[in-house]
Structures are given as C-alpha cells and as structure tokens.
Amino acid sequence: MAASNLHLNVDDYKRYGRQMILDGIGLPGQLKLQRAAVVVVGAGGLGCPALQYLAAAGVGRIGIIDHDVVELSNLQRQTLHTESRLGSPKAESAAFALKEINSRLSVDAITVALVPTNARALLESYDVILDCTDNPATRYLLSDTAVLLGKPLVSGAAQKLEGQLCTYNLGPEGPCYRCLFPKSPSPEATPSCEETGILGAVTGIIGCLQALETIRIIVGLQDGPPSLLVYSALGVPPFRSVTLRKRRTNCPACGEEGRKVGKIEDIDYVQFCGGRPDWESLGLHPGDPETRITATVGPLWTCSS
Secondary structure: OOOOOOOOOHHHHHHHHHHHOOOOOHHHHHHHHHHOEEEEEOOOOOHHHHHHHHHHHOOOEEEEEOOOEOOHHHHHOOOOOOHHHOOOEHHHHHHHHHHHHOOOOEEEEEOOOOOOOOHHHHHOOOOEEEEOOOOHHHHHHHHHHHHHHOOOEEEEEEEEOEEEEEEEOOOOOOOOHHHHOOOOOOHHHOOOHHHHOEOHHHHHHHHHHHHHHHHHHHHOOOOOOOEEEEEEOOOOOOEEEEEOOOOOOOOOOOOOOOOOOOOHHHOOHHHHOOOOOOOOOOOOOOOOOOOOOOOOOOOOOOOOO
C-alpha cells in the first residue's frame, strides 16, 4: 500500500472502534485501510454492497467505474441508488451515497466504459481491483490488466439464486482468470440477469464477501491458498469452498513461459469471448411492438396414469 503520513482523529476512534479492537486489525490495520486505494468496476448489484462496506470500513480512496445510468429495474438489488437519482450515472450516484456514509472518503466517480485502451490508465493507481461486472469479456480484460499491473483481483458473480467469489493473481502462486478458464464459454451459455433473473439478496451476499476479502488483503489477514467460494441460496450448507490449483506454467497471461496474449490494447475481448450472439440464426428474435408470432396447431397429446 502507498506510504502516507495519515493519522486517525478522535472521531475515527469512535467510528472504527469496534473493528479496531479485533485481533489482526487494531490501529495498524485501520491505518492500512485509510491509506489504501481500491477500485470497484461496476456499481450494480455486486458493486453497491461492496462499495458500501468498503466505505464504512474506512478505505481511504475508492474508485467507481461504471458508464451506465440508474434505471428503475436496478433498485431491486443495487441498494446505493434511489428513485430520486433515476437517470443519473451510476458511478456518480454511488459516489454521492458513499459520501453520505463517510464524508472523509476520497471518491473517484469514473463514468466511462472500461475498455482495452484505457484499462491500464484507469486501474494502475489502485491497490486492489474488484470485478463487479457481469460479462466474460470484461472479466478477461480485468484479469489480464491485474496481471500486468501486479494487483489482486477480487471477482464476484451472481445469477438466479447462486453466486461465487474468487480472488485472482493473489501472491506469487495465485492463478489468474485465464488459468481457470483458458477458453471463454459461448455467449449463449452466459445469459444476463435480465434473461435469467436474480434475487437481490444474493448479490448483496457476494458483494459483501468481496468487501470482506478486500479488507483481509489490505490489513494482511489473507494468507490461505487460492480458493473458489460457491454460494447457493437453496444449498445445505449454502457455502462450498473449492481449493484452486496454482498458476499454470503455460498460462499465456501469468505463466512462467511469459506473456503471450499480446498487448491488452490490441485485444478484441468481445471477439475472444465469441462475439455477440446471432439470435436470429438460433431461431430467436428480439421482440418489439411490430413483431408477432403465430403458433402452429399440432396434435394434442394426453397422458394417463
């Protein structure tokens, strides 16, 4: 973490006292949090709870990268946004909410899309990167950039009633996203929450876990082997941890054989992930008021028991 002469004032002892008395945090840990810079990519269902708890814990500088605007459908799970800020950029809406929680924060609201040509410049000044996005192309871009910058990447995902958490590029042996997924799944196999549905509380659980993992990294409490935490709202037990293999020596991004994926600025990550689905060739077509479908009447089947 960046060196700093920051100190805690009397109000900080009152605000953070209950976490400062915890073993492993104390005053040194709180100062590490205050000196840390964390960037959250995506101020949606995962990003909102992660941002909220990072701000409340006293992380000194927080970056928020999101180019979307607040929509009514977001409010079911994106808890930093409100009805009064519908139509506002999500990064600015989230920044406003964080300053309401902790006025001493330094918040960078970045309202541009993260793309290969700006990823390094936007992320390099932060200590930890949080992936709170929902598409494979951005996940590969964030992973490759994290490897290039030597930063840990705390990645979350949630869909329907399930979610998962994994930290990539953590320490000398921590795998990157490409180590686990050398090839991207087809676009048809990675539908969005708009298509599959999502329970807001599930994104809250995974986002909070992302904040917790980030805090552990900053204060030095993250010392376990790389693992993937899988959550299912209907599972018994709901959490399952899978120990991950170490970095693949032949990984084109982080392996010992050297970087082979090419310059990040030159990679078409959307194309690498299979491009955009051709729904018409798959027999699907986006609906609109002028489109109608006609059902073909077929034979009636009956079932007897």
